[in-house]
Amino acid sequence: MDNVLVDFPSAFNILDEGTKLEYEGHLDEVPGIFNMMKPVSGAVESFNLLVEHHDVYILSTPPWDNPGAWSDKLKWVKRYLGEKAYKRLILTHHKNLNQGDILIDDHNGCDEEFRGEVIRFGSEQYKDWNRIREYLLR
Helix, strand or coil: CECCCEEHHHHCCCCCHHHHHHCCCCHHHCCCHHHCCEECCCHHHHHHHHCCCCCCCEEECCCCCCHHHHHHHHHHHHHHHHHHHCCCEEECCCHHHCCCCEEEECCCCCCCCCCCEEEECCCCCCCCHHHHHHHHCC
8 A cells, every 4th residue: 555555755744843753763653644645646536447457456565664555555445445445455564475466665665575576566568547547557
């Protein structure tokens, strides 16, 4: 989710300076931070389109030291992706244990042991959702 569907830095401008200092280096542990984040440009539209053509699941790793993040990620999915994402959210610290043909992930969270193809969101080849849609809907 983070930096693929969810624009993680979008919450930083909402945080006050004291909170930023207190959680410096681990902003993902700020209580409620995942409720403040907006979607990555093109992510919602792409999800809605891809789910019509593929069996799509959302795979995310919530921070261990922010228990509220687990429920906040579900709330984010419900708010922005709605019914098309019903029961399609998998929260795990071991993405490699999930089976699939393709994993779209940023460079930070992908487990190299995933057995399918890994699409690196934000890479030169797949720098935005337009490029990913072109590839997956060809």
